[in-house]
Amino acid sequence: MASSIKITLRNKPNKDGLFPIAIRITKNRKSTFIYTGHYIDKKHWDSKKTNVRKSHPNSVRLNNLIASKLAEAHKTLIDLQANDNVISSKQIKNQISNPLSSKSFNEIAKAYIEELKTNNKLTRMASDQVRINHVIEFSKSNDLQFREIDEEFLRRFMSFLKVKKSNSQRSIVNALVVIRTLYNRAIKMGVIERKFYPFGRDKIQIKYPETEKIGLSAREVEAIEMLTDLTTQEQHTRNVWLFSFYLAGMRVADVLKIRWSDVHDERLHYRMNKNEKILSLKLPKKIFPILAVYEVDKKRPHDFIFPEMKKADLKNLQDVLAKTKTATKKFNKYLVRLAEKAEINKKLTMHIARHTFGNISGDNIPIQTLQRLYRHSSITTTINYQANFIHKDFDEALDKVVNFGN
Template sequence: MATAKIVTWSRKDKNGNFPIGIKVSQNGIPAYLFEGNAIASRDHWDSGKQQVKKTHPHAMRLTNFLTKKLSEVNEKILEFETDKKTYSAEDIVNAIKPKPVQAPPPPPKLPLFKDVADNHLREQKALGNYDVHKTDKSRLKRFYEFAGENVTFPEITVEFLRRYTVFLKTERNRNKKEQKSLSDRSVTNHLLAIRTLYNRAITAGLASKDNYPFGGRERIMIKFGKTEKIGLVGDEINLLKQYKFSKKQAHLHHSRNIWLVCFYFAGMRITDALLLKWSDFQNGRFYYTMSKNGEPGSLPIPPAIAAILEEYKNEPKTHDLVFSYLKCLENLDDRYALRRRINSVTRLIGEHMAVIMELLDINKNASPHKARHAFAQRAEEKEIHPKVLQGMYRHESILTTMGYQSNFSHKKMDEALEAVIDF
């Protein structure tokens, strides 16, 4: 069984005093417990009584402290003996020594919004989604101008987003030559990008649902305002179709042709028109799978389209494409390069169509997507059943078709207005 007693050290410490503490011995091997107490001279120590002599200025206090510590050591020895543990004098001393106070671990570092955003951009680029990568990168650039790059998700509160909305509405559109503020739809798209990334962070366990600032009462509601969709009417399309371009206007001629292809093929999207292949035409019909949703289908070939196809029949067939806008690409398998080129060509065709509208003295936007609006407007005027249009548009839900066509449905409202004011 170990023994313990109060002792003084025989050598002076760095302050010239003699340390005083507890010596524990087990099997002849000692260990010492010194806790900073010392006496100026060994003459103040009574080794027989194992206590500080009364000549010491703090004899009573120091003796009481050492006696209490000795008692604590003896209790620990009994505890070890009772538990029948194999122990050493060092084990006893270590069990008595006060445990060092450990500083609390630093709070976990909150994930940055930018970390999630950067990962999103990398994924979109890897997937070849050029349009998404480009637009989201631009929107995030504005967000960092407002919030900085070290903003965390808990900081993106309702009030934070309200201030961000004000910032956006007073911001200038860098994509316009004139100093024009961002449109309401652009502001909505910027907020939508933040919401998408916040949802992604919640799914990944990087943000809490409790702090979610979107939706519900007293939170940020994202609403998509309706915009007026105006397409070219029949007479305007005939003017466009019949206009004769000079040789110097060949670029306008080709842009007009692809716009007409989009219109006559039920408002085909420009991406699908640019990817139009000769092999898509079989047995007098046009077969293609819509790139946006992967829906297959076929349509008859209108005479106006047959005439346009005849014009390109003897052209070099790069990648088997009808139109040559994508011939600069080595192949069509690099989705990112493909989408980047399509984006550039779409913008170019839009610029050409703006020039053509000036030539025709038509004060309307005739961008490639407006060909889809023109078809929808004509379909509404001809009262084509939504179920038929659903198949032509390749919509999965009839509600999508009905919602889209509602943008062009004016007949009943016009008749109602006339009925009310006709007196």
């Protein structure tokens, strides 16, 4: 059945006895109404011509408004029918009341954040929400339109992040990536035309800056292993850091979620938090003395090995994320002290355990093996990551040229 859109005066007066002018949308004999926000006395309404009589003092303005609203509604209906013949009166109403072209950056961003939350990507959700907030703060508007996000806007935004927010180049790039993601979504939804896309050749190009990944040497790890006279917190921090390093730089979020039931037959059987991959690793001998320290507190096979997650509300992923962040911050504070005691001049954090494994492994382990140890989905990721720690060829080439006198 064909859809129809008509203007009407609804028979539901307000407290002043005036009646609302509305657009009636009918599809499959089901009607829904969009109210214009204007009310008049019945005597000023011409039901045959469906317009406001000249007797009303603002008849010309109201009739112009009605004509405009009807034209917009009919245009929207035609667009909807061209793309999808199976639509309801409610769908038509929603699109007329809230057309895609009027959807703001903030509206698209909220839907994106909600999607991340639904998919339990809470770490990314938290970081991307901060980046979105920066865009809203810079624009000084909760109704920022995608048409306003052009090359000039983005260049000024980049300066804002660098000067006002003291963001690193990497952080600035991450913010641009979020904007690009939302812009692409807006294009697919029909909110903005692709011709306005501000990214790409001769426009705003997103290039990740090269970052130097520095890990500890084997000797520096030994220095940490041999430390004595540590406080209880320093000992605990060292245990967690070494546990991560011994298992190929396992991420701290995964380390803290390991349970005693994940360990059997001298292997670790575990599902990773980041990509849900299942891993099975033989436990190095150095890990068993660490496990022995915490086994005295073991009450049930399903208990966590480390204490940080024992009071977490495991049904609340945001609480788990918050406790992981708190624990990481605590560990990093004590790792600074451990570095000082071990006379290590390099930066020492939980994440450096991963860099350290890469640095010590160098080019001595087949790249396919490293891919499995790092739990990378793509071997290209492993190659790019490990390239930060392979210097042998460059060092030998430099020696051959410089040491010509030997």
